[in-house]
Amino acid sequence: MTRLRAPDKADFGSRLRSAAVTARVGMWLGICFGICFVTGLVSHWSQLPQPPIPVPTSPSWGYTLTQGLHVVTGTAAIPLLLVKLWSVYPKLFARPPMGSARRLAVHGAERLSIGVLVAAAIFELATGLANASQWYPWSFSFRSTHYAVAWVAIGALVVHVAVKLPTIRQALDADLEDGGLDRPSVGASTGGLSRRGLLRATWAAAGVAVLATAGNTVGWLRDVSVLAVRSGEGPQGVPINKSAIAARVTDTALDLTYRLTVAYGGREVSLSRDELAGMEQATEELPIACVEGWSASGSWRGVRVRDLLALVEAPDGSDVEVTSLQPSGPYRVTTLPANFASDPRSLLALQLGGEPLAIDHGYPCRIIAPNRPGVLQTKWVSRLEVLP
């Protein structure tokens, strides 16, 4: 009678679980993670009131591009990570080297670094995927935690590449079918899927994943992207992220006594919506691009922010604090950095697509500026205060 025992590395005989496959899938996974990390930094900095590197206002579609790339490469990374982990699964059952304390310590350290990498990688992809559909089955703040774990993931990835560099080089230089780096337990081909076949299936899976979701930000893919979080429809042709009901502004936004306050130092100007509409109006074609990776372009019409700031004789080059009518929420008060406030394309929009803003788009008026994350395009604006 055979006794039940824990599996061993030597129990895995598939030729597909080979460094030849791992290195090739891993390279593309690494590229995806690299793009995700850099575009994630851009997004993080764009949301800081005082970014370490000033975020430019041009091109206006900059954030649409970087955040679209962030979500597309993150989505493509899901099949890549699954196949990568599958290809190295036998290593999970490698027996620790007993006898030498030093070798045991090195083995333990490598195990730990891999554990951190796998945990951080799965965490980033899972939380990012859930966030794209506004699903939050956790208590922590998505934004700050996704950002912190991104540093852990990219750091552990760099350590992993440093450790494995000779193997990676050898595997990528050798032919895909080369067995030089295989485990001794690997048998001869048994007919099923070849290594090339597995790689092609992996690229196909990544391709299907991207095509099925990228329509959120790539307009012409909209009809193909059957799993996209949004169809792109919405009031006035633009989807919304936070409704007036969710923001609890349905009464205050429609109140006839609404006034916008513009303040600088001791000066304050109070304007009704009609008075705003009586000022010089400008029309700008600008995208709304959200952190969740969807974007939509709209034709916005309203007053230039810098014209409003001129009413209180604010000096050029000042940051502006924007306050919304919404009673609470992390984005109730936001900062519009000086370069955005003085950009002529930055509007306090009153209209979208030739009609007054729908309440879900921020009636009576909202901020719309080029190259900004959607959460900072503050809706239902009640106050603009020029910061000293």
Added chain:
Amino acid sequence: MTRVLLGLTGAVAAAYGGLLLLDNGFGDLVDVATWLVAGVLLHDLVLAPLVIVLVVVAARFLPDAWRAPAAAALVVLGSVTLLAIPVLGRFGERADNPTLLDRSYWAGWALIVGLTLLTTALTITVRARSARPGRVTDP
């Protein structure tokens, strides 16, 4: 030398991320740790063994010529189904925002499954026709 520098850079970046995590309160930190560990356990103890069982069963019951195309179909459908979970379950749906999750996701998923199976069936048929004795199949 390059590898040592690379390794140190990575370790510093990871440690910085760890420090950033500590900004969370204790309760949230426990939640973060739970999610970090749960992801690994779900993969290593549930998903990976499930795939192994699936492959063993499929290898026993599928004709030899079907094995490679079926494995390729599993890679595509398995990963796409996994990443479709949030939209299929509509967990983030909100009554006040009809612009979110506004597609028929099960129909979309069924379409992807149908097209993948169709491609798989076509591959098997084409290969069966062009198969010569001794020829190695390569999908």
